[in-house]
Amino acid sequence: MSLIGTTIKPFETQAYKEGKFITVTDADTRGKWAVFFFYPADFTFVCPTELEDLADHYETFQKMGVEIYSVSTDTHFSHKAWHDTSPAIGKIKFTMLGDQNHTISNNFDILRAGQGLADRGTFVVDPDGVIQLMEVTSEGVGRNAVELLRKIKAAQYIAAHPGEVCPAKWEEGETTLAPSLDLVGKI
Template sequence: MLQIGVEAPDFEADTYFPENKEIKTIKLSDYRGKWVILTFYPGDFTFVCATDIEALMGSYDKFLKEGAQIFGISEDSVFSHKAWSDTSPRVSKSKIPLIDDYTKKIATEYGFLDTKGYQAQRGLVIIDPEGKVQYIAMFNNGLGKDVRHIYGAFMGLKVLHDTPEGEGHMCAIPANWEPGEKPLDIDVVRDIGKL
């Protein structure tokens, strides 16, 4: 089972890049040095999935500016991804590359394949620049993704990643934290019971 802090399973897969209307083979490890957000969804030509892509696309440039690359992944081929991108009013506006997981290998390795073995469950994984998993979320297939939360979680993880911790101190992101706010600088002995 995938866990926080472990190295994300590497993979190589054909990917449809809608911005250039081309298919390229990518490797996850080629993106070391960048944050990677893998958004898993059950399938092309489905209803909530199109809203996920549209919502993520609404903040796509903000993620890119902060050094993150978003990829969509489902158990569809790149040809299905292209057809969906060409025909869906929502998806046709997207620049988010769509990964082919027709063999279900990626969904299986990441723990997102449903119990029947048919499709990926709706969810998300955030991987840091060193290739370590820092965030995992999986939820009901009828529940669309909350991009404000995803962006806030990503920015919080970025602060944790980039903030050096002094001796005996811990950097932490409190509940309801907003990007731009200061993180908590906790003295792990002195601050016990004070928050």
């Protein structure tokens, strides 16, 4: 079942952010665009490359009004230890959510049955808490922050311009489409 168009479910968890442990709830994510970036586990292989890529582009996400929440089933303590020992993870300024009780992973239907690990999934949530985009990849396929930025720009554009859609490979400033009977069969 697709989660697109559904509202995120309630959660409360401990997180690590910029040298501090904090509590984060679903209510904290409202009023701004949010990315929930699930990954299998701390201290692994593909995960740090993805999180470093997000960290390298975090300022751009912030300028777009987007907050990043990385999520694994590790604890906030593990996130801190990883942040303190890995040069790649040490770059992170966004919030790293602990999900050891699997509430958030289950809420997003991303928990691997019988393994206690989250799949590699990305969810873009609008300021009203509605999921606008989701992507799930296999264990060995890393994600790309630049492509995620492009998709968020498209989602933000269509949210601000009802009745328009962004075609394939759309980039900010390019022509959009206004679906109508006149376009059927002419594209």
